[in-house]
Each structure stands twice: as C-alpha cells, then as structure tokens.
Amino acid sequence: MQRGFWTFVVGALAALFANLAQAQVVIIDHGAPIIRPPVVSRPTPPPSVYKVRTVDMNVTVKDQIATVQFSQVFQNVSSQVLEAQLLFPMPENAAVSQLTLLVDGKELVGKLMKKDEARAIYESIVRQRKDPALLEYLGQGLFQTSVFPVPPQAERKVEIRYQQLLRSESGVTDLLLPIGTHKHAHHPIESMNINVRIETTEPLKAVYSPTHTIDLSRPDSTHAVSKLTLNHVSNPDDFRLLFGTERGAVGMSVLSYRPKDSEDGFFLMLASPDVRPDAKPLPKTCVFVIDRSGSMTGQKFEQARGALKFLIQQLRPEDNFNVVVYDSAVESFRPELQRADEATIKAALGFADGLYAGGSTNIDGALQTSLNQLTDPKRPNYVLFLTDGIPTVGELNEQRIAAKAKEANKVNARVFNFGVGFDVNSRLLDRLSRDHRGQSVYVRPNENIEASVSALYRKIGSPVLTDIAINVEFDAVIPAATTPLISRTYPRQLTDLFQGEQLVWVGRYRQAGTAKVTLTGVAADEKKTFSFPAAFVAKSNDETFGFVEKLWATRRVGEIIDELDLRGHNQELVDELVRLSIQHGIMTPYTSFLADENVRLADSSNAARASGVARRELEKVDGAAGFEQRSFKGQLQNAQNAPAGGAGGGLPSVAKSATGRPNQASTATRPRPGSPFDPTAPSDDKALPAESNLRQVGQKSFFRKNNQWQDSTVSDEQAKKAIRIRLFSREYFDLAAKHAALAKYIAFDEPVLVNLGDTTYQIDPEEPEKS
Incomplete structure (x- = not known):
C-alpha cells in the first residue's frame, strides 16, 4: 500500500x-x-x-x-x-x-x-x-x-x-x-x-x-x-x-526601533498604573446622554435602556452623575448633578424604565444641557453621548454644533460618542471626540448597543491619573537643534490613565541616546510626577522591535485621514498617505488602487488619484459610506498592535472594543466586507482586491507587479541594476546563507524583486529542465 x-x-x-x-x-x-x-x-x-x-x-x-x-x-x-x-x-x-x-x-x-x-x-x-x-x-x-x-x-x-x-x-x-x-x-x-x-x-x-x-x-x-x-x-x-x-505607582517601558540611522527612529511607550485590589479610583462625574428619538423605537431603544441602567449601576457612592435624554426636546433626570447614593441610584433606574422613544433629534440641545451641568474642573468629568441619527431640530450645522460644544466645555470633560446604525452624522461625532479628547465607537445595525457601551465604561470607570503629559529630556542634546527631538506622537492628545489599563503611546525620535522620561498627571487635585530612564537606539541590529514602526505607521495613517476629514484637503498629507500605504502596505479606501497589478508604485499620478478619491468619499457624512470610513479611521487611530505579516496585509490588528477586549459588538470596528471602505476592496471597478496582490513579510511590503512580487522599497533605478539569481541555484542558497536573518524575504516560490542590505536582487524562476 x-x-x-x-x-x-x-x-x-x-x-x-x-x-x-x-x-x-x-x-x-x-x-x-x-x-x-x-x-x-x-x-x-x-x-x-x-x-x-x-x-x-x-x-x-x-x-x-x-x-x-x-x-x-x-x-x-x-x-x-x-x-x-x-x-x-x-x-x-x-x-x-x-x-x-x-x-x-x-x-x-x-x-x-x-x-x-x-x-x-x-x-x-x-x-x-x-x-x-x-x-x-x-x-x-x-x-x-x-x-x-x-x-x-x-x-x-x-x-x-x-x-x-x-x-x-x-x-x-x-x-x-x-x-x-x-x-x-x-x-x-x-x-x-x-x-x-x-x-x-x-x-x-x-x-x-x-x-x-x-x-x-x-x-x-x-x-x-x-x-x-x-x-x-x-x-x-x-x-x-x-x-x-517596576516598583512605584506607575511603571513605564520604552521600546525603540531605528532601521536607518540617517532617518528618525520609532518609539513605543507603555505606561501602566500599579494594580492593587484595595486601590480606590478617583471620584468622577458622569453625564449619560441618550437619544430617544423616533428612529430609536423597538429593540434598539430597549438595548439603549439596558446600557443606561448598566452605567447607572456601575457608579460608586462618591461619584456624581445625571441622565439627559433627548428627542425634539431635552429632559434631565434631575435639574443638577446628583451624588450616586443608594436612593438616587434606585430613582435613576426607575427614570430609565419610564423612558420611551419618539420625536426628532436635538443633538445641539442635548450637548449644551449635559456640558453646562459640569462645573467642577478638579474631578474627572465624562460625557457618554449616544445617538442614531443626524440633527433635525435646533442647530443643524455640524461645525457650529461642535464649536458651541467646545465653548460650553469649561471643565475639560472627555466626550465619548456612540454612533448607532448607518444614519448617524459620523463626521460630527468624530469632530466632538477630537475636540474633547474622547473616542467614537460605531455600532452596526442589529449589533448589541449594551455590549459596546459597557465595554467602554469598564475602561473609563476607574481613573487613577488625569490630564496626563509626557516629556522626554535627553542626557546629551544635539547642538542648535532646529526641530523637535520627539515628534509625531499618537494618540495626538493624551487623556487619562485608568485602573487595569495602560497607555500605548508611539512617536518618532531624532536623537539617539539615554534620556529621562517624565510623566505628569493629576490625582485628587494634586499634581503627580513620575520619572523613568530610557534609551533610544542609534541603529537597530535586527527586527525584534520592528512592530513599533508598523504600529506608528498605522496610527499615522489614521491621523492623516482624520485631518483630511475634519480640516479639509491638504496635498502634502495625501502625498504622505500614498507613501505610507506603499511602504507599509496599509491599504485605505483612498489608496487601495495601489494594489492593482497595472499601477506602478512610482507613478507620479498616484497622489492625484488618491486625492480625488478622498475628496469625493469624505464628503459623505452619514449613511453606510460615512459610517464605514470613519469606523475604519478610528480603527487605525486606536490600533493597539500592528500586523505581523501574511498575505493581504495592511489591515491592523486593533482593539475589538473600547477596552481592547473582544465583545459582541466587535465587528463595529471592522469595515463591511466588499464595502467601499473595506481596505481589501477595490476603489473602482478596474482595481483588483488588495489581498490578492499584497503580502506583508516581516518589515517589508510586497506588491504583485508585472507577474512578480516587488519589494515596495525598490526604486526604478535599483530595479535596473538588480543582480539576477535563479531560484534554487547554488547562488540562491549562498544568498540565503549570507543573509540568514533576511532569508524570509526571498522565500517566494514566484519571481521576486527585493532589497537585501544595500543590494537589489531579482530572483528569477529556475531554468526549465532539458528534455
């Protein structure tokens, strides 16, 4: 046998x-x-x-x-x-x-x-x-x-x-x-x-x-x-x-990666509070704002009611809170903030049980009512705002709504938004999140609202340090430095540190060497300062921390899209978006055409094409298109990790919920397959799916061009001077042995054009056997 x-x-x-x-x-x-x-x-x-x-x-x-x-x-x-x-x-x-x-x-x-x-x-x-x-x-x-x-x-x-x-x-x-x-x-x-x-x-x-x-x-x-x-x-x-x-109330780890000493390096900082079972979170103030307009009728409103009751039940006795509900008009549980004692919690739950849906959507009125109740800047202040629609009553202009909310926020409150369904004005919610150092979470139709809301609150429910700032002071400073030594850091605005969570902060650094990193914040109206030693490598010897560069690039792409969305067209940003998409294989709704086998990566018209797609699509503020692209943008901005490789790469591994933990609403952060904002989908009828023409291998992105795989770092001039080697030849095996750490970049069973070190190689198919 x-x-x-x-x-x-x-x-x-x-x-x-x-x-x-x-x-x-x-x-x-x-x-x-x-x-x-x-x-x-x-x-x-x-x-x-x-x-x-x-x-x-x-x-x-x-x-x-x-x-x-x-x-x-x-x-x-x-x-x-x-x-x-x-x-x-x-x-x-x-x-x-x-x-x-x-x-x-x-x-x-x-x-x-x-x-x-x-x-x-x-x-x-x-x-x-x-x-x-x-x-x-x-x-x-x-x-x-x-x-x-x-x-x-x-x-x-x-x-x-x-x-x-x-x-x-x-x-x-x-x-x-x-x-x-x-x-x-x-x-x-x-x-x-x-x-x-x-x-x-x-x-x-x-x-x-x-x-x-x-x-x-x-x-x-x-x-x-x-x-x-x-x-x-x-x-x-x-x-x-x-x-x-690390000992102390807060710990910090700093990882750096610099593949080329001629360019700025990449760093990642992880800041984590001490975990003590007996630790008492800071007293906080929360205002829960719930849309009860007619479009919320049915199961959607029942889930919103369940989410509201969950939030109320999670409050601690030392917390202050109120509930604001809105349709055409705006109504509050109580005229002013309440202490979360047992009797008040019971009354608030009864208020939630008595709510019903009907009427129009007065977003501006709801924001003004909730923000004007916040008067104590010494406490952490949070507004959780839920809506399923666009403003139809009161102020209708999204920029004026956002400007009025910014003016009303006198206590630096964080605003966290929940957009439910495809009919929300997603650009307005993103504008509010950016202005108030919060986050937008998008929940698809038929997904569980309560799961998304509870996941976020579990993250922000226990603040230990607010108004965080980080400063890096190098031991030896570059003489007459004209540019910042630390730059392009994300998240762009640091917020608060919460019990059981950690801050993941990425950025670029110009100077190498040892440094002192200082983290400051406020706890119980007292400023706290923590200092840590750090080292920023001059040049990395391997790709051990290569994921830091990928994570930075992922968040940077999300930030570029946010700038284009909220501030309008900027050709320099579009140029950078195209460059990062090619270098790191991060396909966005505006650059997925780059994976078309017939598109040259070095084509000067690529930026203009991406610009046109971005201008057209970012005008869509609601509907499935608006929902998908801003959900995807948030996915990039809040990425906690980056892809390790594989075919069809470029889509980051991101938190499936606000806490970074899986939940029933996890798909809210993922573009709908086949939609215009699925990064693996073509941007027009002539483009090919990115997943079939793009591979991530280690730190490199390979695009399929002219019936071969091409390293995105290979220029036209380098391609002309490439050393040609036959697959499975003696020279091929010698090359693999010489570059053992980089051998994965030539482990293709098809022709490949790749840079290894300072040399470009063209790996051709083996010679056919003679008959």
Whole structure:
C-alpha cells in the first residue's frame, strides 16, 4: 500500500509542497531563540488528507522562566495510512531545558543534528520539493524524530513540554509562541486557545501583545492572566507577549526601533498604573446622554435602556452623575448633578424604565444641557453621548454644533460618542471626540448597543491619573537643534490613565541616546510626577522591535485621514498617505488602487488619484459610506498592535472594543466586507482586491507587479541594476546563507524583486529542465 508522508517541524508554517504526498512545516526566527511546537502542514497531493481539530497552549511564566505545554489534535481524513515525522529546528544557543515530545502519551526518540548536517537536509528538501520555505533555517541545528503511523480517519494528539529562559531587553521580557505554524493549513483550525499566566517577583506593570488583542485580567500587583481564544482559524500570526516590572505607582517601558540611522527612529511607550485590589479610583462625574428619538423605537431603544441602567449601576457612592435624554426636546433626570447614593441610584433606574422613544433629534440641545451641568474642573468629568441619527431640530450645522460644544466645555470633560446604525452624522461625532479628547465607537445595525457601551465604561470607570503629559529630556542634546527631538506622537492628545489599563503611546525620535522620561498627571487635585530612564537606539541590529514602526505607521495613517476629514484637503498629507500605504502596505479606501497589478508604485499620478478619491468619499457624512470610513479611521487611530505579516496585509490588528477586549459588538470596528471602505476592496471597478496582490513579510511590503512580487522599497533605478539569481541555484542558497536573518524575504516560490542590505536582487524562476 502506498502511504502518504507528513513531516512536522517545530515552527511557523510557511510553505505548501506540490508533487509529493509529503509536507514540511518551517519556522520564522524572530530573533529570540525559541522552541516551536509541532504542527501538521498541508500535504499536496492530496490536498485534504488531514485536519487540525484543536490547538491548546498553556504557559506559566515565573519572572523569565516560561514553562510551556502545547497540545494539538489532528485527524487523518484520508483513506490511506499516513506516516508522520517531527522535525524541530534548534536555534543556536537556545536556552531550553526539559524538552519532552509525546504522541498519544508516548515519548518519541530522535536524533539531534548540528547546524552543518542540518543545513544539508534543509537544502535537500528545498531542492526536492521546489519550495523555498526552509531557507530561513539555514544555520540552525535540527532534532528529527522517528516515524509513526496514522490510520485512516484516526486522530492523534501531539504534545510538547519544555522550559525556556525568556529574553529580556529594554526593560521588557519577551514571550513568543508559534501559532503561525498553521498559517497555510488546508482546513481552518476548529479552535485555538492560548492561556498565559505571569507571576513576577517585582510589581508587574506593562503587559502588552504587539500581535493580538488579548483578554487580560490582573488580580494583584504581581500576577496577570492573558487569554486568547480563536475559532475557525485560517491565517493566525505568531503570538507575542511583552511584560515589564517596576516598583512605584506607575511603571513605564520604552521600546525603540531605528532601521536607518540617517532617518528618525520609532518609539513605543507603555505606561501602566500599579494594580492593587484595595486601590480606590478617583471620584468622577458622569453625564449619560441618550437619544430617544423616533428612529430609536423597538429593540434598539430597549438595548439603549439596558446600557443606561448598566452605567447607572456601575457608579460608586462618591461619584456624581445625571441622565439627559433627548428627542425634539431635552429632559434631565434631575435639574443638577446628583451624588450616586443608594436612593438616587434606585430613582435613576426607575427614570430609565419610564423612558420611551419618539420625536426628532436635538443633538445641539442635548450637548449644551449635559456640558453646562459640569462645573467642577478638579474631578474627572465624562460625557457618554449616544445617538442614531443626524440633527433635525435646533442647530443643524455640524461645525457650529461642535464649536458651541467646545465653548460650553469649561471643565475639560472627555466626550465619548456612540454612533448607532448607518444614519448617524459620523463626521460630527468624530469632530466632538477630537475636540474633547474622547473616542467614537460605531455600532452596526442589529449589533448589541449594551455590549459596546459597557465595554467602554469598564475602561473609563476607574481613573487613577488625569490630564496626563509626557516629556522626554535627553542626557546629551544635539547642538542648535532646529526641530523637535520627539515628534509625531499618537494618540495626538493624551487623556487619562485608568485602573487595569495602560497607555500605548508611539512617536518618532531624532536623537539617539539615554534620556529621562517624565510623566505628569493629576490625582485628587494634586499634581503627580513620575520619572523613568530610557534609551533610544542609534541603529537597530535586527527586527525584534520592528512592530513599533508598523504600529506608528498605522496610527499615522489614521491621523492623516482624520485631518483630511475634519480640516479639509491638504496635498502634502495625501502625498504622505500614498507613501505610507506603499511602504507599509496599509491599504485605505483612498489608496487601495495601489494594489492593482497595472499601477506602478512610482507613478507620479498616484497622489492625484488618491486625492480625488478622498475628496469625493469624505464628503459623505452619514449613511453606510460615512459610517464605514470613519469606523475604519478610528480603527487605525486606536490600533493597539500592528500586523505581523501574511498575505493581504495592511489591515491592523486593533482593539475589538473600547477596552481592547473582544465583545459582541466587535465587528463595529471592522469595515463591511466588499464595502467601499473595506481596505481589501477595490476603489473602482478596474482595481483588483488588495489581498490578492499584497503580502506583508516581516518589515517589508510586497506588491504583485508585472507577474512578480516587488519589494515596495525598490526604486526604478535599483530595479535596473538588480543582480539576477535563479531560484534554487547554488547562488540562491549562498544568498540565503549570507543573509540568514533576511532569508524570509526571498522565500517566494514566484519571481521576486527585493532589497537585501544595500543590494537589489531579482530572483528569477529556475531554468526549465532539458528534455
């Protein structure tokens, strides 16, 4: 009987193999030596001989020691007996101990090969299968197990257990888990669960994932639990989690990345308050503003009522509050602010139960009534404003409404908006959010209003430090500096720091070296100051913190769109938007035409075309088009992490809710597939979907042009001088060995034009075999 043959490798799946019923999974080296769990790759042919049922990773981290338990259940769905073999690339100097590999509870034996012997195996597989994926592992050792059979329709459970010393750099400890191994599996993975428990000796401050939106709980100052659950997963990225420790009421971690010393670098600051179960949040004032116009009738209003009752019940006795409801007229629960005592809370809940929907929409009147009630600037003041429509009564001009609200806000209150459905004036809500240092959350028709409102309030319900400001003072200053040493920081306006949350602040830096970072804020009417040492690297040696650049670019694109939307056309900003879209593969509704294979990236008309699309689309202030593009804009501005790579990249991994945690309204932050504001959709009938012509690989963006993949950094002049190398030739393998850390950029099975270091290479198809 002929049997298929699978090969498992500890690491990230990067390739599919034709011509053999054998498959190989490979890893991507992210700089830190790690051991990768075994994963089943997609065999070809046949294309569907196995299916991964579940993937579970349970990790316990004690300071820098990680204990990993990985398990995966897969099924042979073919009619043949298949054999499986496990290959583990072993990174050089990997600080790993107690590695145990089991299949259905039985430990497998194997052979450990040094890097020279392993390199021959890697090259042999690449040559035989005509697939370049394993090139990334030249220079690494290899652990190869014995072969075990998998009967037809049978399931096997693969487990690996190991301990590892995690790398610590720039004040953060770095955990990397390889769920990206399944990136090209033929079938979606039914379920994937990653649980990480962190315990530290020193107080734990920042806990941050640059790759995924995690559900994070922090029971006390030295423990945290991160959970990630994914269902029907087709294209996961490797999971990465960073955490830092520091004594004091506030901790800060500063990460910097500078790929070119001739250009400004990129930094990310994570500011986190101390976590104490007995900590008392600052007393605050909240005004809840609810639209009860006729368009809110039915389930929509019942959900809004539920959201209002939730907000009222979350108030603490020391808080002040009021409720404002509006249709054609404006009505308040009480004429003035109330203390949230037991009797008043009960009365407010009764007021909510008695509300009904009907009438027009007096947005201006509601804003004036709510803001004029706020009179104490010493307390944190928040307005939560919900509407499902456009102003139809009172002041109708959006700019005058915004100007009047700005004038009425005497206490620097934060305004958080909820736009419900496609009929809202989304540009007005964004204008209010920007003017009052808040945020706009958009809830699609038939999505749960209560889930979105409660998610946001859980974030802002417990302020610990308000009116935050950050200053960076370098130890050695550039003489006669004419431009700021720190610039283009996002979020553009810093707000408050909340219990259980952290500030994620990104920007550019001109000067390298050590510095003192000072964070100031107000707590209980007292100014607080916290200082931290930081280092800004002169030039990065690798791409360990490359995600910082991508996150900055993502937020910068969102900020550019916001400027064009609220302040009008600016050609310099459009030019920058086009440049960032090309460089980082961030396709927006206004630049998705760049992924058309027939559009030259260096075409001088690209900016004019983007300008025309932006002018036309940003005029739409309501309807599905207005909703989609401002929801997408907010998604970019509030991105907590950036894409790690993969085909069709460019859309950031963003918080699925106001807190960065998944909830029932998570799709409110995502453009509707196929809409004009889906970044993977064409901007006109002639353009092609971005996802088919754009790939993110590490720090590079590759566009499909002229039947090949082109590195976006390659200029026309560089392309003319490119060194031509045949795929799978001796020169090809030597190039991969020479640029081991960059080998992933030539691991294409199609022609590719790429810059490696200071040289441009054209990788051509291999010569056809002579008959």
